Amino acid sequence: MNDDAKGTTPGASDPTSGLPPEQLPPVSGPLTGTPVAAATPATPAEPATPGTADGEIPPPPRQNAFIKDLLRSNWVTTVLAIVAAMIVGGILMAVTDEDVRAASAYFFARPGDTLIAIWNSVYGGYEALFRGAVFNPRAPDFLTQIRPITNTLGFAAPLIAAGLGVALAFRVGLFNIGGRGQMLIAAAVAGLVTFNLDLPMFLHLPLTLAAGIAGGAIWGGIVGVLKARTGAHEVILTIMLNYVAFYLVTWMVRTPGLLQRAAEDQPISDPTPPTAQFPDLFGPRFPLLDWGFLIVIAATVFVWWLVERSSLGFRLRAVGENPHAARAAGISVQRMYIYAMLFAGGLAGLAAMNQIQGSVVSGFDGFIDAGIGFDAITVALLGRSRAWGVFAAGILFGALKAGSFTMQASQGIPVDIVLVVQSLIVLFIAAPPLVRAIFFLPKTDAEKAAKARAKAAKKAVAA
Numbered sequence: 001m002n003d004d005a006k007g008t009t010p011g012a013s014d015p016t017s018g019l020p021p022e023q024l025p026p027v028s029g030p031l032t033g034t035p036v037a038a039a040t041p042a043t044p045a046e047p048a049t050p051g052t053a054d055g056e057i058p059p060p061p062r063q064n065a066f067i068k069d070l071l072r073s074n075w076v077t078t079v080l081a082i083v084a085a086m087i088v089g090g091i092l093m094a095v096t097d098e099d100v101r102a103a104s105a106y107f108f109a110r111p112g113d114t115l116i117a118i119w120n121s122v123y124g125g126y127e128a129l130f131r132g133a134v135f136n137p138r139a140p141d142f143l144t145q146i147r148p149i150t151n152t153l154g155f156a157a158p159l160i161a162a163g164l165g166v167a168l169a170f171r172v173g174l175f176n177i178g179g180r181g182q183m184l185i186a187a188a189v190a191g192l193v194t195f196n197l198d199l200p201m202f203l204h205l206p207l208t209l210a211a212g213i214a215g216g217a218i219w220g221g222i223v224g225v226l227k228a229r230t231g232a233h234e235v236i237l238t239i240m241l242n243y244v245a246f247y248l249v250t251w252m253v254r255t256p257g258l259l260q261r262a263a264e265d266q267p268i269s270d271p272t273p274p275t276a277q278f279p280d281l282f283g284p285r286f287p288l289l290d291w292g293f294l295i296v297i298a299a300t301v302f303v304w305w306l307v308e309r310s311s312l313g314f315r316l317r318a319v320g321e322n323p324h325a326a327r328a329a330g331i332s333v334q335r336m337y338i339y340a341m342l343f344a345g346g347l348a349g350l351a352a353m354n355q356i357q358g359s360v361v362s363g364f365d366g367f368i369d370a371g372i373g374f375d376a377i378t379v380a381l382l383g384r385s386r387a388w389g390v391f392a393a394g395i396l397f398g399a400l401k402a403g404s405f406t407m408q409a410s411q412g413i414p415v416d417i418v419l420v421v422q423s424l425i426v427l428f429i430a431a432p433p434l435v436r437a438i439f440f441l442p443k444t445d446a447e448k449a450a451k452a453r454a455k456a457a458k459k460a461v462a463a
Contacts, residue, residue: 081428097121132406133399154288156398158351163379165347172340178238180373181245186349189215220345228334304387
């Protein structure tokens with residue numbers, strides 16, 4: 001027998017048997033603790049992945065990271081929040097529709113009738129919303145067809161102006177819910193100062209505008225001063241000043257010699273003088289769109305520049321991020337509070353001027369704000385407290401308001417459905433994790449960290 005065959009077992013013809021350890025091939029695998037890439041060096045035929053070290057997992061492709069960042073972005077969350085609100089609004093339209101309820105009574109016999117009725121209800125409602133807010137293809141001529149978009153812009157102008165005031169205060173860490181009172185005082189100051197003047201339009205119109213903005217700024221500045229000097233909370237201050245402004249203006253329009261219309265006992269002011277009214281932007285065919293919208297665009301540009309580009313805006317944002325750090329850096333926090341509320345009140349005053357110099361020129365009373373002061377909070381939240389975000393949110397809410405009348409007139413859908421949609425938009429905007437859960441979006445790093453902390457705390461308690 002051959003010596004080499006002595007001591008071997010059947011079937012064990014391993015060519016590496018008897019070799020010294022340094023000549024044996026590397027061994028890798030999950031049981032050895034050595035990664036495959038580290039144990040098996042790359043051969044010329046199979047080069048290692050560029051940009052990665054041996055044993056490291058290659059990074060994900062760039063397009064994957066881009067898509068993940070895109071799905072985590074705020075604007076995607078905002079758009080999906082609007083979509084979710086529209087879906088819930090469609091469900092409410094279908095539930096409240098009489099044809100749907102009638103067809104659902106025999107759903108199991110003829111389910112197609114119920115589905116058709118649901119489609120007609122939802123499609124008809126949102127089609128009417130589009131016709132009343134954007135474009136009406138049923139109109140006889142082109143100018144009448146595009147009138148809805150001008151109505152939308154006209155309704156949006158005061159919402160944008162007041163929303164800018166709320167958003168600016170948000171950026172400084174102040175919750176300004178006093179838009180209603182600031183609008184009322186702005187209208188009252190403009191009426192007291194300029195309605196009895198006999199001036200040419202090139203003087204009367206800007207003087208009325210300036211008086212209203214100054215009145216709103218003063219009323220907002222009162223909140224800023226009290227906040228800065230006494231530390232009183234701005235929410236309590238603005239709520240109380242809303243009541244003060246409402247009852248003060250209501251008393252003025254009932255008192256002869258102040259704001260009450262001459263020779264009448266009605267609690268209403270004199271009409272806005274024609275020389276103080278905003279001219280129509282595109283003529284009498286579009287009465288709701290006037291030069292006030294251009295002023296609102298200018299105000300949006302100003303707020304964007306003030307907050308994002310100016311040195312004052314940097315100090316305002318610093319106070320909003322961390323007032324203690326801003327104070328340590330030498331910034332006067334009290335002064336920033338006053339500046340912020342002055343600007344916020346002035347922008348609310350601009351919203352009031354869009355009312356009494358534009359859409360409501362027959363006289364005003366204590367309800368001239370028309371809910372805009374509180375809707376501005378919704379607009380600011382939807383716009384993420386950014387100037388152009390508020391601008392877009394104001395146009396959206398203007399479209400909902402303009403289209404709601406057509407929905408009610410042509411489809412019999414209550415205007416309250418639109419208010420529910422607006423409320424749902426705010427609800428979803430205020431809860432981004434809820435939107436991500438509904439649409440299966442990737443979680444942000446902050447949400448992952450919070451979940452990890454919650455798990456660690458639960459384990460610590462269990463231990």
